[in-house]
Amino acid sequence: MANGTLLYAQSGGVTAVINATASAVIQAARAKKVKVLAGRNGILGVLHEDLIDTSKEPLPAIRALAHTPGGAFGSCRVKLKSLEADRAKYLRLLEVFKAHDVRWFLYNGGNDSADTALKVSRLAAEFDYPLTCIGVPKTIDNDLAVTDCCPGFGSAAKYTAVSVRECALDVAAMADTSTKVFVYEAMGRHAGWLAAAAGLAGQGADAAPHIILFPERPFEEAAFFAEVKKTVERVGYCVVVASEGIRTADGTFVADAGGGKDAFGHTQLGGVASHLAARVKDALGYKVHWTLPDYLQRSARHVASKTDLEQAQAVGKAAVDYALKGMNSMMPVIQRMSETPYRWKVVPAKLEDIANHEKTMPPNFLRKDGFGITAAARRYLEPLIRGEAPPPYGRDGLPRYVALKNVAVKRKLPAYEG
Template sequence: MASGTLLYAQSGGVTAVINATASAVIQTARGRKIKVLAARNGILGALREDLIDTSKESLAAIRALAHTPGGAFGSCRVKLKSLEQDRPKYERLLEVFRAHDVRYFLYNGGNDSADTALKVSQLAREFGYPLTCVGVPKTVDNDLAVTDCCPGFGSAAKYTAVSVRECALDVAAMADTSTKVFVYEAMGRHAGWLAAAAGLAGQGPDDAPHLILFPERPYDEADFFAKVKATVERVGYCVVVASEGIQTPDGRFVADAGGGKDSFGHTQLGGVASHLAGRVKDVLGYKVHWTLPDYLQRSARHLASKTDLAQAEAVGKAAVEFALKGMNAVMPVIVRTSDAPYRWKIEAAPLTKVANHEKKMPAGFIRKDGYGITDGARRYLEPLIRGEAPPPYGRDGIPKYVTLKNLPVRKALDAWTD
């Protein structure tokens, strides 16, 4: 019989289906009579001993998480450094875990979160504390190693493909007397998976998006202008999808906002679409419109992929099962077993193979001219956006999302100061 408490935390940018993972974690643990605490605002909540008692939530509310976007318990962008550099923080985590009999730690996030879960497991082993750590995959960037895809990506990809398709119809209708070039900015700092997903919006060579700019390929402004001009002259308009992380041949981000670094040490990006639009207007003289969907890409639960939802729930369920089996320092990953029909399963992968590894677009997924996707990319991407999973709607026409009570657990330790 399993004993002890399970602590669940969310990390980094949330997704349209991260709460579906949380729902599956809590429901699976409840089925095994395991108490689940949640850290408020991710790892910060664990450090501050700001923990939420999920047993105070009704089953209906926990089930409703599956169709609610955002991060139900709060997330944060806080990266712990090495065990040597941030040892007081790691030891504080163990103090909190001991105080609340936490024997299972599930950290739901991306590369950095996998690294943190791995380091916590190593410190617990050093101190002889019985703790099982499991990383739970999540990211809209689809850049986690080992797993075939990342929960959260499929829904963001569906939103991107649908949005580009709809915008393209709008531009086509007005191109004769109005907008000739439309630029859509997609998330993706180093990996162009979301930009690639936009390629699903069209099938033929003249279908939008006409040009996709990937961070995996250097941005050549002169060549880009030539491609835009040729497309407008051939089709009548040009729809461009640009990943936020595109770089010049010398390695500079085209959209470096000059805002320094974020808490993960990443360059603060901003406005690649507006930059490209301005340059196209100045150099080619076309009327241009642009858009920056930003958070809309990752919060659009109303347009979630049914495949993505199923995978988000599956990794949550498997994470609990792995933890209760004592499978330490692992992550449940998605393994594709067939393209047609699309089939997948969940397996365990060691965190050592996931943490701090980044999966970029394979060269074979990018068209030879560098401005579109290949048939191989289409075969990979299309199943991930398949199926609809709309939330329930109220009579007011707004989705019926849930807000949890998030009642705190009584603190047992002194306040933490960084």
């Protein structure tokens, strides 16, 4: 039995498969006879010494996490600043680690989480505390650097492609006497990966989605109106997929809600689909419907990608392996070995190469007119949504998801006042 405790925490927006990663982490650690604690509500739980003893959960419940969406231990949108600016918070983290003999810290999140794990590792080194920090990849935006793709994205991409195809059939059936334009909003503040995934819904100029709007290309309203009009006149209707983060040429978000910044310093966006729908109706006179899937994109476990599930589990197991080997300040990432047939493996990458970097859509993935994806993008995206991994269903017709007991560990330190 290894000496010490492993602490796992989830960060930021959850995904349909982040609990599958948690399940793999706990099972891999149990196999090595390592105790696993979890931070309740992510890094906040660590700061407040609000820790969960996962050993109190029976193995069937841990296994059931693999098909349960959400964040089993809670997550949070909290970004720690530099080691200097937030030194008191980092020192508190170190106190909690010491109090509970935490020797391995696994932080499951995106770019900002990788940065936090890196900073914690540097603080531990400064105080000569034996701590191995591992970032575990998660995001539906697919914007993590280095990794070929990110666990969580494949399932959100599958949900997006399936939803757009189904909505398009609905619009086509009603177009003669009802809706002419349908606008679907996809998540993606700076990177248009989810919007691109919608392109898998159909092939050919007349197949939906007819227009995809990416944050990587400046939004030009006049050109957009012209494309919508041309499509309606040719096909009879037009399905538009817009990334929430599309911007005009001067860098202004089309859907800037004017609500300032969130905890991560991101502009609060306010619904690009509703905005575009109103503008199309006013400018072209078409009847327009729009939708904002929002959390549905990241919680739709019932239509998860099998590829995504397998990758989420693989990075969880690898994270434990890396931690116990003392591979500090690393992250298990996906490396694509071949496209035909699709093959991948998990390899280690340095957190310093990932933290605060952002992977956007490469230019060769976007059509020259900026309104769709290329064959290269399709070759990249298609394998990530392949395969089905449905949850078990009960007699009531609903998925059988698990709710953990989340038994708290007894606190050993004074209450956190930060």
